[in-house]
């Protein structure tokens with residue numbers, strides 16, 4: 001649980017000055033998404049790969065932009081998502097370049 005709080009707090013602290021409180025909260029929640037792999041009783045799986053995250057995040061961001069979401073917020077959201085595996089690297093093995101490494 002402190003791990004989740006760290007992911008949320010770091011992203012919220014870094015994005016809310018630029019995005020405002022509400023969007024900063026959303027960015028903080030986005031940063032937690034890679035840990036949804038615990039629902040499948042694994043942790044630090046492919047959801048912690050920058051490559052896998054980009055494969056899902058870029059099309060999702062494209063669709064969100066077509067739906068009217070601003071590019072600035074989407075850039076912060078994608079960066080928030082990618083911050084998760086980058087922070088996890090400092091705590092232990094993280095397959096950040098899966099499936100290549």
Ligand SMILES: [Zn+2]
Nearest residue numbers: 034035044088
């Ligand atoms: Zn994680």
